[in-house]
Amino acid sequence: MMNGNDWPLVFFTLISQISVGILLSGFVLWTSLKNSDISSPESIRKLLLVAGFASMVVALILSFLHLANPQHAIYSFSNLQASWLSREIILASIYLLTLAICFASLQYNIPHRNLFGPIYLASLIFGIFLVWSMARVYMIPTVPLWNTPATPIAFFHSTIVLGAGATLVIISLLASKNPAFSSAEKMQSIMFYLIAVTVIIGLLNTFFLQPDIQALSGSFPIPEVASSWKNARIVFLLAGFSILTYWFAFQLQSEGGTGSVLIYLGTACLLISEIAARYLFYASYFRVGV
């Protein structure tokens, strides 16, 4: 199953989930800091929006690379009543549109600056539905290994870990260029906690909640999934999390190391881990029947 044609799908799903994850992280940040004295600079709002928008544009371009006849994609909204793929495509389009309006309201006061909050929230809700529909696309009744709760759990895990990781990197970049960015430390702490909780849930899912492949497959043959990819996934997840934990415990807390290179290294490890996990997901495809 896993061949050259599927790589665009690996990156389409991951990058669009990063986009939604960045928006979600922004929401968590502003909600957490709402009643505190710490204010978040507008530049970070803009940067997060631009990052979310740009990554979604890249993801959509990649999705077209998977199509043999992209000029017929215009018909892809036709089967909303039955096809999760159709729903995913329209949700991706609406999500991108709301992101654009959101940025316009903040940057150009169009339609109005005061509408930024509600439009941002609408974008986030559409984004969450987008990730849900993305997971449902793969929950095909004839593909037993994908048709389990592990699929949406894995997709939302990627969304939060990579989104929070990307937000952490963006905050670090801003903090390293702007020493007056006093709230960076608090924001980075919130992102670290978000990553930590999600990684722990992800590890529990990996070790304890994965479906019984043998029971699901019945008498049908199971493909051999490359164990090296599986091991790489776990190693990079643990490495990324350990590096970020070290940074958080020994650099941020004691030295205020908001622009540490360990952040980039740890986030890169988490990204590699998620790419390996998504590769494994596609490689594990098998369906009942022939």
Add this chain to the structure above:
Amino acid sequence: MGVRWRRVYEVCGGDWKKEGNAWIPGVYAYHISLACNHCEDPICMDACPNKAIVKKENGVVLIDYDRCMGCKYCEWTCPYGALQFDPEKRVMTKCTLCADYLEDGKAPSCVAACPMRVLHYGDLEDLEAKHGKYNEGFPLPKEKYTKPALVITPHRDAPKAQDILLQIANKEEVKK
């Protein structure tokens, strides 16, 4: 192997058992000829975002090439391997039950060509009355997924297939 709308699967299995000084053979092999089953509940049709797969009034399921964007999602879903990508046309293709022949009152090509006369076509109710309702057995999936418009007269060993280790022996001929 490219596009083959009908593929013949060779299933083999079984074992030898020792009884006294003799080895008693319990091995078997049988074939299943499969194409699109023009299912009553086509999972491919529900999956297609473009509504490029349609079910006609006479039950034949067809692909509208002018709407197909070649995403191959239907290929993932069909448990009979009926949907196949044509790299030249750059669209998904599958058995049409020779819809144009049917309109002219002729039999589908595969039915007409089969030298052993094992393939038949017609109204599903008539075929079920004549041949029974069996349409499962290895390597076919359970009927519940798509309700295939298919009945087969199973090989006598086919029911064993669920319990005994067996395999498709000609994978290189039927898998892409």
